[in-house]
Amino acid sequence: MAYDRSNLPGDFKLGAAWGSNGDPEYDTLSQRFQPVFARIRENAVKRELGRDLPFDEIDWLREAGFTALRVPKAHGGLGVSLGTFFGLLIELSEADSNITQALRAHYGFIEHIRAEAPPARQARWFERFLRGDVIGAGWSELGNAKQASFSTELRQTPDGWKLNGTKFYTTGTLFADWVHVGASDADGNGVSVVVSRRAPGVEAVDDWNGMGQRLTASGTTHFQNVTVDEADIVQERAPFVYSEGFYQLVHLATLAGIGRAAATDTAAILRARKRSYSNAPTALAPEDPQLLQVVGRVRGHAYSAGAIVNQAARALDLAANAGGADHELALVAEAELEIWQAQTVVSQLIIDSTAALFDALGASATLRDTGLDRYWRNARTITSHNPRVYKDRIVGDFAVNGRIPPGQWRIGRA
DSSP: OOOOOTTSOTTHHHHOOSOOOSOHHHHHHHHHHHHHHHHHHHTHHHHHHHTOOOHHHHHHHHHHTGGGTTSOGGGTSOOOOHHHHHHHHHHHHHHOHHHHHHTHHHHHHHHHHHHHOOHHHHHHHHHHHHTTOOEEEEOOOOTTOBTTOOSSEEEEETTEEEEEEEESOOTTGGGOSEEEEEEEOTTSOEEEEEEETTSTTEEEEOOOOOSSOTTSOOSEEEEEEEEEOGGGEEEOSOSSTTHHHHHHHHHHHHHHHHHHHHHHHHHHHHHHOOOOOTTSSSSSGGGOHHHHHHHHHHHHHHHHHHHHHHHHHHHHHHHHTSTTOTTHHHHHHHHHHHHHHHHHHHHHHHHHHHHHHHHHHOGGGGSGGGOTHHHHHHHHHHTTTTTGGGHHHHHHHHHHHOOOOOSOOOOSBO
């Protein structure tokens, strides 16, 4: 005899089954930040349609302590695990994936400070993070930029160190207090520097014209004779040993959140749909088994993407906490392989589901005011940032020939 499920709580029916990563820390913080996420999600479509950049929403996250999640407890922060961190990023991305993308460089810089900075630099930057300071990115260059060097230059002058150049894909910089910039020194060596976003000579331009992630301020930033503090000049290398896996997993968490939001919206719209086709199997759209099947597939794809991200986050956490152990690089390589294996699968799951949702909702769902098109556009844009076309080959090369993933990658002329 089947168990009686008629008395389950009412909120179970519409809100459950996304799963938990099994960490009490995550469950506690998820509840803490839910009101902020709900507030962000409330006007997400309106922002998208009006191209209103999320300055206020990022400020809400600063005030709530969300931008300092990974600041260690010893320095006054929450010091959350990477498993908890990526679980929360999925929820933020469900509210508005633009914001997760805009903060990607910020969170990567925190990892850099955690893993690589000497104590004095750590203390200085952790204090800034705790008061809500945010970092933007300034690495990619357009045109004839070479893979192995930067056209942006750092030079020592009689007036101190000066930075000159132009960057594109400076995601999040318009919202930031500081900018982390890659440059070449007088000898052609790579360096990274940090400059104040409001310093004389720094100009961030909202000229991002991509079809997706339109509110990330991922456009151009100019640097003209910008003064650089010598304490913030670092000889360039991979920002931290697990940086490649970390940055890519932020993208995958963003995709999982997009899928979750798309699934929720699809179910809500079908639930309210009154019209049906004459050749449909039922008179009521919410009871149509074919449409329910579409919704189930969309939701299943989103659930699977989240589960994969949570699993990969655990592998990355092991690598991040190896603490210079002899097997640290092996753990990093293993985490990267897990993430590369996840990349093509998660990308396809969300691209497919954000396109398929329209099969359940009819032509009215294509109206611009619904904002549903943003899910596919955003997913398609994110999956183009770090091309998945190469990842299956890298994973296959490991499986067949035992080759570990290559090191830090760049884009530009060879």
